[in-house]
Amino acid sequence: MLLVVEQFLNGLQFGLLLFLLAAGLTLVFGIMDLVNLAHGSLYMMGAYFAATFVAWTGSFLLGALMALGATLVLGIVLEVTALRHLYGRDHLDHVLATFGLILFFNEAVRLIWGPAGLALPLPAWLTVPVPILPGIHYPAYRLAIIVVALLVALLLYLGVMRTRIGMLIRAGASNREMIGALGINIKLLYTLVFGLGAALAGLAGLMQAPILTVQIGMGENILILAFVIIVIGGIGSIRGAFLAAIFVGMIDTLGRAFLPNLLRQVLSGAAASTAAPALSSMLIYLLMAIVLVVRPEGLFPANRR
Template sequence: MYLVIEQLLNGLQFGLLLFLLAAGLTLVFGIMDFVNLAHGSLYMMGAYFAATFVAWTGSFVLGALLALGATLLLGIVLEFSALRHLYGRDHLDQVLATFGLILFFNDAVRLIWGPAGLALPLPTWLTVPVQIIPGVYYPAYRLMIILVALAVAALLYLVVMRTRVGMLIRAGASNREMIGALGINIKLLFTLVFGLGAALAGLAGLMQAPILTVQIGMGENILILAFVIIVIGGIGSIRGAFMAAIFVGMIDTLGRAFLPDLLRKVLSGAAASTAAPALSSMLIYLLMAIVLVVRPEGLFPAAKR
């Protein structure tokens, strides 16, 4: 029972981390109709910025805040200097251009930080286990990821659904020509949306950095999961991205945790250990296929206005 609770928390933590990445992607894709394959590179840059700033300042919290600001600024500069020229272009042009940005960022990281990966050590107060319920302890840092991601999700919902800026964002997703005709600076709005998406990707990257090695190309595999999430949840839907990310996180984590023991009943130990991760990934794509057949617009499509 304790193992099940721990793995459920791990699935929740991974799902919320995926939500931070997918939320920024679905904002940019759903509102700006822009396919940004370089979103994973912003995730990677958030991790590298965090590792660098924490080493410079000696403070994990200060370094994380600086990394978040740096990723936000990088996203704004990237949108202003290059990506805004691709709005209205064919999606294939956007895919090719942003794929080129992936190569650019990978080579830039190799030039600045070198080919070897970086480590981001945690402060002592985040390495101690926390008692969740009697007999169940959970790492403080993973618990912090859950709490921070939930707070960001709530704040993002309030901003998008309860503020004037959120109203403009939702209106831009529905009819960008109309809000432009009403005198709204659509270019500035898109810059803000892209910057917010970059900041969310950077936040996901800097929070994942202490768990995995910070390395070149770390955002490319997880970007695939982010696209799966927005397809399952519904393009442009924050609520859909949240729910789909939890589903995907749970399926992946519980599959990797419990499938090996189940498969060992019919397969050898080595074969079961090899097959379990593959089957866990297959279950995610099977879920996406089922959703596309039953609800092609996703589980929680953005409301039509």
């Protein structure tokens, strides 16, 4: 029971983290029609910035805030210098150009921070276990991730659905020429959206940093998960990304936790222990394959044109 609740919360936490990453990806894709493979690099940069700034300032919160700002600025710079010129180009061009950016970022990180990973230690007040149910404790930090991510998701929803900027963003997604003709500075809007996406990726990276080690290439594996999520959820749909992210986070975490035991019931011990890790890594891809076979446009396709 204890393990089930704990793994369930872990799944939720991982899912919400994936949502932060997928939301930026799906926003950028839905609005600018840009496939950004370098999104994972922004996630990585968020983590590296956090590790650096936290060590530098000595305060976790201050360092995290600075890292968030730094990723936002980095995203905006990236958009203005490089990615802006890719709008309206073929998707293949996007894949290639941003693939080049990944190479660049990985190498730049190796040059600046060295090939060894960094650790981001948590302050004492975030490491205490918090009682969530009678007799069940859960790490405060993971709980904090859940709360922050839910808050961000809510803000994002309100921002996109209830504010003027959000309205412009949605309008830009459905007809970019028209909104430009109405006198909206579409270039600025795009830069803003990209910066927002970058900041979300950075937030995911810096929150994940204390749980995993901060290392080169950390963005790539999780980027593919984020892609799986937006494909399952329907590209361009934030609601789809949210639900799919929770779903994928749960399946991945619960699969890793319980699949080995389940397999052991059917298979011999040795066979189960070799098959289980591969099978649990494959689970979400299987899920995606099934979704695409049943609904090739994803579960919640955004209404586009």
